[in-house]
Amino acid sequence: QVGKKVRLSRILKSDGKAVVFAFDHGVEHGPKDFPPEHIDPNKILEKVVGTGVDAVMLLPGMAALTHNVWANKTSLIIKITSKTNLRPEDQRFLQSVFGYVEDAIALGADAIAATVYWGSQYEDAMLSLWFSIREVAERYGLPCLQLAYPRGPAIKNMYDVEIVKYGVRAAVESGADLIKTYYTGSKETFAEVVKVASGIPILMSGGPSRENPMDFLRDVKNVMEAGAQGVVVGRNVFQHKNPSGMVKAIMAIVHEGMEPEDAIKF
Numbered sequence: 001q002v003g004k005k006v007r008l009s010r011i012l013k014s015d016g017k018a019v020v021f022a023f024d025h026g027v028e029h030g031p032k033d034f035p036p037e038h039i040d041p042n043k044i045l046e047k048v049v050g051t052g053v054d055a056v057m058l059l060p061g062m063a064a065l066t067h068n069v070w071a072n073k074t075s076l077i078i079k080i081t082s083k084t085n086l087r088p089e090d091q092r093f094l095q096s097v098f099g100y101v102e103d104a105i106a107l108g109a110d111a112i113a114a115t116v117y118w119g120s121q122y123e124d125a126m127l128s129l130w131f132s133i134r135e136v137a138e139r140y141g142l143p144c145l146q147l148a149y150p151r152g153p154a155i156k157n158m159y160d161v162e163i164v165k166y167g168v169r170a171a172v173e174s175g176a177d178l179i180k181t182y183y184t185g186s187k188e189t190f191a192e193v194v195k196v197a198s199g200i201p202i203l204m205s206g207g208p209s210r211e212n213p214m215d216f217l218r219d220v221k222n223v224m225e226a227g228a229q230g231v232v233v234g235r236n237v238f239q240h241k242n243p244s245g246m247v248k249a250i251m252a253i254v255h256e257g258m259e260p261e262d263a264i265k266f
């Protein structure tokens with residue numbers, strides 16, 4: 001499909017790689033995630049977009065609120081599923097509708113994103129949601145990014161390589177155009193994850209902020225050497241004291257293959 005190809009090329013740059021800034025945490029975790037200076041979304045987005053980051057991933061309301069910052073400066077991925085941590089605990093393994101494909105198109109999105117918690121007791125509901133999103137997105141030539149997260153009472157270790165591979169394979173077989181998944185802890189195991197994706201681009205999910213940012217940059221380097229196409233990162237950027245420097249470092253590793261020790265100098 002031409003539209004899908006064109007839009008994907010706005011996210012995965014000419015080298016086929018991408019650094020995406022995720023900023024949907026206000027709903028997923030609540031405002032407690034944000035350092036006081038980054039409570040204003042425009043401020044942090046200005047810093048990150050100013051680095052030349054390849055794309056931002058936002059919920060529809062946030063994208064509308066901050067459009068003056070990102071429009072025409074970076075690519076836009078609209079996430080249309082979410083959940084709060086205010087829910088009863090047993091329902092936190094369910095992502096709900098947070099907008100429609102048409103909302104994403106109206107906002108000028110280059111792709112749409114939705115989470116599937118593979119293995120959750122609500123897997124069936126999220127699959128129905130995923131396929132209803134995908135059906136409309138296909139019609140408009142909008143690529144679908146799946147946050148393929150193995151999670152739920154039956155998942156003992158969501159970072160276990162066999163579990164991550166299962167989620168990634170399920171994402172491939174459910175027609176994802178891009179897949180975001182967890183780091184499995186080593187280059188070798190992540191190479192297995194990339195292999196089961198069978199050519200569908202894999203982006204590493206950032207995860208909680210690391211105490212030592214070098215540890216995060218080393219993970220980025222490892223996933224790139226394992227054959228991934230990039231990263232989708234939130235907290236390791238907006239909770240860092242120098243968010244722009246952190247994005248520049250990640251960009252240098254992803255696009256230029258720079259060593260983390262050199263990249264951190266940004």
Ligand code: FBP
Binds near residue numbers: 023024029236
């Ligand atoms: P991070 O880099 O901060 O982990 O952001 C990626 C992301 O998937 C966000 O899109 C989402 O809000 C959050 O992580 C989910 O976090 P959790 O793993 O705690 O559910």
